[in-house]
Amino acid sequence: MEGSDKASAAANDQGPPDVTRSDVALSTGVDNNAPTLPAGAAQVVPEPLITQDDLIARVRSYNPATNESLLRDAWEFGRLMHDGQYRHSGEPYFTHPVAVAMILAQQQMDDATIITALLHDTVEDTRATYAEVEARFGAVIADLVDGVTKLTNLQLHSAETKQAENFRKLIMATSRDLRVTLVKLADRLHNMRTIASMRPEKQVKKARETMDIYAPLAGRMGMQWMREELEDMAFRVLNPEARDSIIQRFSLIQQESGDLVDQIKTDLLAEFEKSGIPAEVHGRAKKPYSIWRKMQEKDQSFSQLSDIYGFRVITKTDVDCYRALGAIHQRWRSVPGRFKDYISQPKSNGYRSIHTAVSARGGKRVEVQIRTREMHEVAEAGVAAHWSYRDGEPVQNRFVVDPARWIAQLSERFEEDQDHDEFLETFKLEMYQDQVFCFTPKGEVIKLPQGATPIDFAYAIHTRIGHACVGAKVDGLRVPLWTRLKNGQSVEIIIADGQTPQATWIDIAVTGRAKSAIRRWLREKDRDRFIKLGTELTRVAFENAGKKSTDKALATAARALAFENAEQLLLRVGAAEITAREVVRAIYPDLKLRDANEIxxxxxxxxxxxxxxxxxxxxxxxxxxxxxxxxxxxxxxxxxxxxxxxxxxxxxxxxxxxxxxxxxxxxxxxxxxxxxxxxxxxxxxxxxxxxxxxxxxxxxxxxxxxxxxxxxxxxxxxxxxxxxxxxxxxxxxxxxxxxxxxxxxxxxxxxxxxxxxxxxxxxxxxxx
Structure with missing residues (x-):
């Protein structure tokens, strides 16, 4: 629900849904006769009313053994609890949790997740209690509903809460069961689909939060289709002029050159048939936001940007993937530096595909992803594939990542770390970057984001190696520490006793892990100086507020800001990682500092x-x-x-x-x-x-x-x-x-x- 959608609430912002895509026709990212124009360019239809039988039929289509009586009980319980609550449009509020449940059913999720979606707002916004949900639906579902409630109450949209802390809260709050995050993402997806009914300033607020937090999180979990849809809907709100401009340019291209997607798709199928490779081909134009981001990253105009079309080739076996790659490269010239083999080196969320880019028909540059059906299922569902069903049985997909292991790997470095900004760097800054794979002298593979340097490589091996790094050899040749590493290179780190991190390394390093380690070392090195500076900064800030910076006040502020003690608080203030004003506000959030005659x-x-x-x-x-x-x-x-x-x-x-x-x-x-x-x-x-x-x-x-x-x-x-x-x-x-x-x-x-x-x-x- 996200706290703003009931007409019974005092500050109702949500109204009638805008013309949006149907939940029942939810795209999973595989393009079935997709139009050439980006998603959202064509006229769309209003959401259909989803009935109880619609939802159950959808679940039974992939899980005939579903507990239909429990699903119906959850529907009736949710409808009863939300009775009398309405969206601003006059719709019964229960249409929202139903839509969320349908989104998850489209992803073939298990019964517990579907039921959680139907009940996800009951404990937060109705008279229902945790004990009542547990007694009626069991401890697992009650815990999931409670988890979603806690996520909603994190106040991720609060102006007082740093974005970095939001990421940390999301991960830590969902570490017990990742299905909580899946329900929350589906909840946000439906609210974004109906965002047009909110006040303009509320739309901007939600869109920013979606772009900064929820879309990257969906991408990190491997749910690319959801990431792309969330990004594009947020883009529609935050920069409608740029989005409309991209859509208009697509229209011109289509008028000038016809349907290039169908033409290139036909070329690919013909090439595979000639080579005897059984394969499906799906093509589409990229989303407007994806194109805009490439324009910004490459500092290019739309006319200069060539790779605006993407194709997916789905084969039967791993061998066919490589055969298809060979057939494509024989027919068209490959684009240097655009080849990625995620089959031999999969991503941490289980993603496997071969990526390449070629100059296809008419010299148009296109991106091609090649994968098997099993790989495709994981590519579409990401970590969520763990709970998916196929042919009436839980998916037995050898590529599915264990969500408990995935979340543990993601959060293990931060359970003790109270530096929220460093958490953001590690988690978010690498979100959109492709990986490069380099080798140690012993042949071990080190995964790094694109643009990484030998310093990142050193810290990826071990913090001690990073601290002692004095130089590096790449493929046997000595290189500067700011050298950008490339796929397949062998990297040898040269270390020396007595070497310590340099402040300039922060600007050279790319990974959050390296930056965090360097900052921690520098912070400890200058600990006394930073504490003295922090003491002075907080003293001045408290005096400006008409208060005194006492030991007790600092200890209270440290607890409020989740630091171990006042010394840690002063250290972070002195290192400019938090401001002295934040310290004052932690104790006096409602302090009025302005004069009556101020504007x-x-x-x-x-x-x-x-x-x-x-x-x-x-x-x-x-x-x-x-x-x-x-x-x-x-x-x-x-x-x-x-x-x-x-x-x-x-x-x-x-x-x-x-x-x-x-x-x-x-x-x-x-x-x-x-x-x-x-x-x-x-x-x-x-x-x-x-x-x-x-x-x-x-x-x-x-x-x-x-x-x-x-x-x-x-x-x-x-x-x-x-x-x-x-x-x-x-x-x-x-x-x-x-x-x-x-x-x-x-x-x-x-x-x-x-x-x-x-x-x-x-x-x-x-x-x-």
Missing amino acids: DAEKAVVGLSPDQSFRRAPCCQPVPGERIVGITFRGQGVIVHAIDCPALSEYEDQPDRWVDLRWQEGQHRAINTVSLELSVANDAGVLGRVCTLIGEQDANISDLDFLDRKLDFYSLRIDVDVRDAEHLHRVMTALDADSHVSSLLRLRDAHRNLSWSAALPAAGATGH
């Missing part, structure tokens, strides 16, 4: 229409007192730029998107973040002095990062929250006047390469 943040800018929200552009970071202009994003609000921001040149040919704005006159809140770069002397107490100077000007440090460390000077980037240009001037003057500050610069990186998500305003965004 409300949402009213800080004049010139917006009543329904428009705004966000300060991160490239130029304008503050009150500076001339500004806005650029609109349809349905998403306005990005506010300084009038002299070079980024505005991108919109010179779109005058209809420009909005004449000005700052509201009066006293603004100190929430406008500005980045400053300083060079300061490496003397005792200097960092504390810098923090004190900023605090004395009634400004808050929201982030601090060491850019370079030398024996005599430090280079820092400090993010300072100020009221306006005058306030910023006072802060910079105070810093510039200090004899220990050798240089001071306001960073206005107008050329920063912002992604589409970073350029869009947040839901309900203000000047913060």
Whole structure:
């Protein structure tokens, strides 16, 4: 349910479903006569009403031994519990859990998962209790329902909860039974399919959360079809203009060259028939978001992007997979560097396929995935295939990964680690990257994400090897540590006693494991200095809030933020991994810090229409007192730029998107973040002095990062929250006047390469 869909609730956001894809006709990613246009481009039909008999018939189609009476009992119990609850459209609320159950039935899930879907909101939102569910449906189902309830209550959409912590909570909360996550993903999928009925700002909030958390999680679990659908629905909300543009370009291509998917599919089948290879071929155009992401990653326009078509070849045996690959490469020229053999080196979630890219008919570059039927089942269901049925029996697929082992491997490194941001790096940053496989001198295979370096390789072997790394040989030749490794290379790590990690390695490393190990070592090395700096930062933050940074206050904040003790808390503050303001808010979440005459943040800018929200552009970071202009994003609000921001040149040919704005006159809140770069002397107490100077000007440090460390000077980037240009001037003057500050610069990186998500305003965004 996700907390916002009942008309009986005070703040109902969910309304009548938009025209959406049918749950009954749910695509599993295999293209059955798929159109050339991306999914979502064609007109779609409203969701049909799913009856009890529809659901049971669907389950019986793959599991004739299903406990039909228990399914009917769960249906009636769920319907009774949700009686009187409605969606905003007037639909009975129970249509939502039914739709979730049908999504899971489409994936041929077991009875316990289907029943959990029907009951997943009962304990949270009705008078039903855990004990009642357990007595009626058993302990397993009661625990699953309880698990979904706890996931919903994690408040993953909370602005106060860091995205990294959300990932950690998701994994840890579902470690007992992964079916909890499967139900939650299906729950989110249905809510995204009906997202058009929410308020615009609520749509943006849910879409961001889906793009950042649920879609990557589905991908990590191997459920690519769900990941792609979630991404595309979120993309429709977050950047409708880009999505519409891609769909229009597809229409033009189809008019100019006909149905290339059918043409290339025919070519492939003819080639396989000639070679005597029994195979199925399914083709499709890629999803709009997948194309957009490639455009961003490769910095290419749509016309430059060639691999926008994908094909799947399904054979009978492993040998046929390699025969099919040979036939394809004999017919068409392969694209260098685009070959991946996940059959001989499968992914951790059980995924197996051969990937290749070729220049096919008309020189169009296409991607081809080749796999057997068994491999295909795992490729579609991912880890969920463990609970799937086929021919009335639980699937006996030799490629299915044991979910308990999978979740243990994923979370084992983080059970003791309280660094949520490092967890995010390990879990999320590698989410979309293809793997490369390199060999140790003894022939052992090391899996790494694409773009990995010898440093990543060293830490993948052992943390001790990584710490002691002084060089590397690739295929027998000495190479720099920043060298990007390629598939099949042999890597030898050279170590030396007394060698320790360097701060610059963080920028060279790609994997979260390597980055985390390096940061931990550097943190421990500078432990005393970081604790002193953290002490000073928190002292200033508490004083700005009119409070005292006592030992008891710090201990209380440490418990609230899940740190072992106050020392660990100060260490993380000093290392700029959490902010001193977060420490204050952990104890005083409702503390009012602004004066009565301060301007409300949402009213800080004049010139917006009543329904428009705004966000300060991160490239130029304008503050009150500076001339500004806005650029609109349809349905998403306005990005506010300084009038002299070079980024505005991108919109010179779109005058209809420009909005004449000005700052509201009066006293603004100190929430406008500005980045400053300083060079300061490496003397005792200097960092504390810098923090004190900023605090004395009634400004808050929201982030601090060491850019370079030398024996005599430090280079820092400090993010300072100020009221306006005058306030910023006072802060910079105070810093510039200090004899220990050798240089001071306001960073206005107008050329920063912002992604589409970073350029869009947040839901309900203000000047913060």
